[in-house]
Amino acid sequence: MSGHSKWSSIKRQKGVTDAKRGTLFTKLANAITLAAREGGSDPNANFKLRLTIEKAKQANMPKDNIERAAKRGTGEGSEKRIEEVIYEGFGPDGVAILIESLTDNKNRTTPVIRGILGKKNGRLGENGSVSWMFERKGVILVLPPEGSNKEEIELELIDLGAEDIKKEPEGFTIYTTPEKLEEIKEALDGKNYSVEYASIDLVAKTILGESDISDPEKISDLLEELENNEEVTNVYSNYES
16 A cells, blocks of 8 residues: 555565454455455456455465355355445545445444544545545556566566556566456466565555655554554555655
């Protein structure tokens, strides 16, 4: 997400402590359930489900948990129905924040999100107050083959359909249209690339930096607290440290 490096988020997830592992598994299980409900329980025919299961496997989520979550999405089991809720809000200094949540009780979750924002001098906004600042993009984090030429890789990624490419210390962040994400990911999988992350994310059209913010640490603390909530699946902002 903007505000925190996606690469750093992946490292954090892989090194998550046992105390937080249950929270992570709950987030992933809910995402698998929703993906299966929307497109069926066959990952080969449901790209969104396949991506979500890959994330779960990267987090070492047990196979039984994954299968149980997928079955729940297609009506097996008696668990409560999960729904997706997107909250729009503002942090200190007017930082725009979009919060994607999966919950079985919106009336429970909304006050919690409002409370987290309020505690950090933020607030919930009306529908449409923040979403216009973001656009949906396919986002892929990829590690190139060892010893490869970065300039040649960039040209290859453009040929595959990348709209924008950002060099990172760890590799490359690729941005593309949501419609091209599956095609590009499969092409990379077929080559000697290591795809660390692939998802359709909300990307801010313009970015605020640390020089635009009076207290960057307060913003980072707010984003991290939202991200750590069990029912929050993604947090996006127009602030980038």
